[in-house]
Amino acid sequence: MTATKVLVPADDLRTFAAALLEKGGLSSEHARTTADVFVWAALRGVDSHGIARVPAYLELLAKGVANASPQITVESSTPAAAVLDADRAPGPVALTAAAQEAVTRARATGIAAVGVRRTVHTGAIGYYVSKIAEQGLVGIGFVSGMPNMGYTGVKGPAVATSPLAIAVPADSHAPLLLDMATATIALGKIRQAKATGTPLPENAAATADGTPTTDPDQAVMPLPLGGAKGSGMSLAFELLTSVLVGAPIFSAFHSDDPQGRKHRQNALLIALDPAAFGDPHTFTTAVDATLTTLKHLPPADGAPGVFYPGERSAEVAVTRTAKGIPVAPKVWRELTESAAKFGITPPGGA
Incomplete structure (x- = not known):
């Protein structure tokens, strides 16, 4: 058994993860997309949503919980909004497509919202809003899922640990990236x-x-985070995602229908084009000024500094890009065991 973490270059890990996922049943394109989401999270130090997710996704595919060959469709009755039916596609596949759909529509309308119905585990939601911000737009995302968290005043699991993510582009600073769960x-x-x-x-x-x-x-x-505040946010996200796209999770989960507890998630991605509100360069310059002002505020006693959301994870990404991504021994063992089963040669590690 490997006693210490294995360092693997990001590109090698992305290729390795994609090869495993393709052997697990995904198309080459969908495997690369899913692997990219995992490696993005791992680069930023979010290891819970990083490469450690590959074995779990292989299991979801093997059990048919995730659809390896989804027929993804987009429904729309207005230029600024659409619903993407994922047909149980893995979340990285569905939400990556939804993010691009939101950007394309926002370029024409100034703001666009794309709901995602019937996906399976969205992965790190910060990835999708970051992809929107990379194109100069503001990205906002909500996800709802299976109830696994308490609700203030309720006995037992009631609502989901539904996350929220916001990405705002800047000029010289790394984008602001707020990525948080309601737990x-x-x-x-x-x-x-x-x-x-x-x-x-x-x-x-x-x-x-x-x-x-x-x-x-x-x-x-x-x-829930902040008691009634966190549980209230989770319930609101259920309404803004699941109920909005006609695929309620909460009410079905708490009903007598056994299908109500079948794993699924829904999401809503919103793209805002700063050009619709004024000069986009003026906007990003002002974002930079805001972040710079924050960082020059006097730090509290004992604080290592003043940081804005996403700043430290962006710094981790720079380090891990240069030195490699550390993979926990248990995860590496699971990956190499899957590789042996599929006849794939793992990257050498360092």
Whole structure:
């Protein structure tokens, strides 16, 4: 067993992940798209949504939960809005297409929204809004999924840890990228704490009946960020995504219909073209000035500095691009085992 993390160049890891996903059933194009989302997250230090997701996606494909050959369609009755029916395509495939659709429409209309219906695990939502920002537009995204988080005043899991992401382009600074869930703590963090025996923060997780606990062995679900604020946001995102595109998750999950608990996710991506509001260069220059002003504010005692959302993960990406992406021993073992099964040669690592 590998005792330490394996360092793998980003391009090699992307090629390796794409090869595995293609063997898992995805087309070459869809495999590359999905691998790119994973490597993007890994480069930025978001390892929970990085290359560690490949084995899970292979399982989703093998079980038929994710559709390896989706018939993706786009429905629209107005230039500024559309609904993309993913036909259970993996989230990276569906949301990448939706992001480009939103950009194309926003170029013509100034603002565009694209809902995504019936996808499977969206991956790092920050990726899709970042792709919008790379083209000079503001990207906003919401996701709703299967209820796995508490709701203030409710016993047991009630709503999803639905994320929100916003990306704003700048000139000289890395784009602002706010990417957050509505939960106080990620499920992956609870699993990690359980594996290491580390106590959880106060009011971050709960037992099956909703009782807050710091014991990772008793915790089965995260609690909403800010209590009623986080749970309210999650419910609002369900309305803005699932209900809006005619594919409710929350009400079906809590009904007697067994199909209501079949894994699925929905999303809404919005693109705003600064050119529709004024001069786009004036906008990005003002974004830079705002971020610079923030960074020159006096840091609190003991603080390492003042940072805006997405700044530190962008710095991690620079380092990992130069030095390689560290892959945890367990993940590397799973990847190489899958590679052996498919007859793929893993990258050499360093």
